[in-house]
Amino acid sequence: MANNEDLFKKIISHAKEYGFVFASSEIYDGLSAVYDYGQYGVELKNNIRAYWWKWMVQYNENIVGIDTAIFMHPTIWKASGHVDAFNDPMIDNKDSKKRYRADVLVEDHIAKIEDKIEKEVSKAAQRFGETFDAKLYRETNPRVVEYQNKIDDIKSRFYSKLEEGDLAAVKSLIEELGIVCPVSGSKNWTEVRQFNLMFSTQMGSVSEDANTLYLRPETAQGIFVNFLNVMKSGRMKVPFGIAQTGKAFRNEIVARQFIFRMREFEQMEMQFFVRPGEEMKWYEYWKEMRMKWHLSLGIPAAKYRFHNHDKLAHYANAAADIEFEFPIGFKELEGIHSRTDFDLNAHQQYSGKKLQYFDPETNESYVPYVVETSIGLDRMFLAILSNAFTEETLEDGSVREVLNFPPVLAPIKVAVLPLMKKDGLPEKARQVFDMLKPNFMCQYDEKDAIGRRYRRQDSIGTPYCITIDHETLENDTVTIRYRDTMKQERIAVESINGLLFQKLAANIAE
Numbered sequence: 001m002a003n004n005e006d007l008f009k010k011i012i013s014h015a016k017e018y019g020f021v022f023a024s025s026e027i028y029d030g031l032s033a034v035y036d037y038g039q040y041g042v043e044l045k046n047n048i049r050a051y052w053w054k055w056m057v058q059y060n061e062n063i064v065g066i067d068t069a070i071f072m073h074p075t076i077w078k079a080s081g082h083v084d085a086f087n088d089p090m091i092d093n094k095d096s097k098k099r100y101r102a103d104v105l106v107e108d109h110i111a112k113i114e115d116k117i118e119k120e121v122s123k124a125a126q127r128f129g130e131t132f133d134a135k136l137y138r139e140t141n142p143r144v145v146e147y148q149n150k151i152d153d154i155k156s157r158f159y160s161k162l163e164e165g166d167l168a169a170v171k172s173l174i175e176e177l178g179i180v181c182p183v184s185g186s187k188n189w190t191e192v193r194q195f196n197l198m199f200s201t202q203m204g205s206v207s208e209d210a211n212t213l214y215l216r217p218e219t220a221q222g223i224f225v226n227f228l229n230v231m232k233s234g235r236m237k238v239p240f241g242i243a244q245t246g247k248a249f250r251n252e253i254v255a256r257q258f259i260f261r262m263r264e265f266e267q268m269e270m271q272f273f274v275r276p277g278e279e280m281k282w283y284e285y286w287k288e289m290r291m292k293w294h295l296s297l298g299i300p301a302a303k304y305r306f307h308n309h310d311k312l313a314h315y316a317n318a319a320a321d322i323e324f325e326f327p328i329g330f331k332e333l334e335g336i337h338s339r340t341d342f343d344l345n346a347h348q349q350y351s352g353k354k355l356q357y358f359d360p361e362t363n364e365s366y367v368p369y370v371v372e373t374s375i376g377l378d379r380m381f382l383a384i385l386s387n388a389f390t391e392e393t394l395e396d397g398s399v400r401e402v403l404n405f406p407p408v409l410a411p412i413k414v415a416v417l418p419l420m421k422k423d424g425l426p427e428k429a430r431q432v433f434d435m436l437k438p439n440f441m442c443q444y445d446e447k448d449a450i451g452r453r454y455r456r457q458d459s460i461g462t463p464y465c466i467t468i469d470h471e472t473l474e475n476d477t478v479t480i481r482y483r484d485t486m487k488q489e490r491i492a493v494e495s496i497n498g499l500l501f502q503k504l505a506a507n508i509a510e
């Protein structure tokens with residue numbers, strides 16, 4: 001599934017219909033690339049954040065969490081390089097009036113050539129059967145080699161021109177490659193311009209330049225400027241990490257992919273401070289650990305891949321993305337960056353405060369190196385939602401829409417349903433509901449036929465439904481119905497809590 005627009009549209013409309021994600025300010029026709037989370041969306045989002053926090057902070061003795069303000073001293077963004085370098089090159093198509101990121105246009109063009117290579121390779125694999133050596137074929141087949149040379153040539157020319165700030169050459173390259181606007185199909189492009197992605201606002205009542213603040217475009221800087229505070233007050237010893245989750249703001253040029261690219265979004269970041277020279281070891285470690293975190297949710301490994309960066313940001317000496325196969329194709333979900341001592345050094349310079357660690361083992365003071373893991377909460381939400389969305393054709397021919405969330409992330413864990421609205425069943429169901437609600441996010445529902453109620457729970461991804469029937473009144477047993485298999489089992493009321501704890505701890509849906 002490379003680019004499944006219809007599926008993506010279905011997921012977006014499901015998210016709206018079932019109270020997961022709404023367009024912001026919808027009754028005023030919305031606000032571009034800004035979204036609100038509804039009653040189930042907020043639960044899913046909270047659960048993803050809590051799952052991340054648990055793995056990063058609770059499980060690691062040497063990682064602590066903080067929560068820093070969105071507003072920060074404006075010099076911070078000078079020091080971090082964001083004022084001068086947090087730009088994207090933008091270009092408009094004069095016919096469609098659509099705006100694009102020049103780098104994305106070129107990367108999409110490269111992806112098309114890569115697709116051609118993959119097609120050649122898979123055709124050859126079929127032709128040669130078991131004896132096929134894909135690596136050798138890639139290195140020697142003239143057509144594949146030609147494609148690969150083309151890609152290397154485009155990359156090296158494009159990134160060097162971009163780095164030199166030669167925007168006219170970037171435009172020429174786009175023209176030379178024959179890149180057309182996906183909407184108008186024309187090559188009628190404007191000049192390429194740099195566009196700073198930070199939002200600014202004024203603090204206090206006087207609007208002078210000195211009072212201009214930026215809404216933070218990443219949460220990382222809040223961690224760097226608190227490095228000393230946390231190290232001292234927490235008696236932290238290198239290697240140690242500081243984690244935080246929170247809102248970030250970017251005035252994205254192209255923002256038309258639902259919650260994949262938003263102008264206001266949330267990040268979950270961890271900065272890990274290490275001894276200089278040991279950063280590559282830790283970089284590899286965190287790449288592995290973060291992939292483990294993703295796989296621990298039970299999502300197929302084939303949906304994930306690493307993408308190592310050729311072009312590094314000004315602060316990094318190694319960087320990789322964890323990409324996820326969204327319905328819009330494989331895209332960045334998380335970044336793991338070896339940020340060197342760039343940030344702490346810069347803040348040391350701009351603030352005039354020493355940001356160093358005294359290492360008792362080596363008897364030296366140094367500015368630690370940093371390995372960062374940075375994931376967008378909203379992007380993770382989209383990954384989970386799009387992976388979960390399933391349309392199943394049942395034996396009777398009807399279609400069941402179900403969200404197969406990992407149980408640990410499901411917004412509602414258990415629904416309590418009296419089979420009928422009479423004979424004392426609702427009262428008994430209320431008792432069961434009251435017994436479960438201190439432990440789990442529960443829902444009580446007595447409206448409509450039981451089959452419809454099950455379907456409603458499937459649509460919001462509830463992994464377990466408890467049904468109270470006449471037998472419950474006789475022997476205090478209920479049926480538990482599992483979302484994924486739709487199997488039902490009879491269990492004692494007194495065992496429900498224990499069974500749910502067990503299944504949720506193991507993240508088992510059945």
Ligand code: ATP
Pocket residue numbers: 218250252259260261262263265266267332333334335374375376377378379380
């Ligand atoms: P992209 O190349 O997609 O613009 P980036 O490389 O600028 O992303 P980082 O600065 O590394 O992203 O940010 C870390 C993470 O924050 C990303 O992996 C992504 O999950 C998330 N993120 C970044 N920008 C956005 C956005 N506009 N909307 C939602 N999530 C975002």
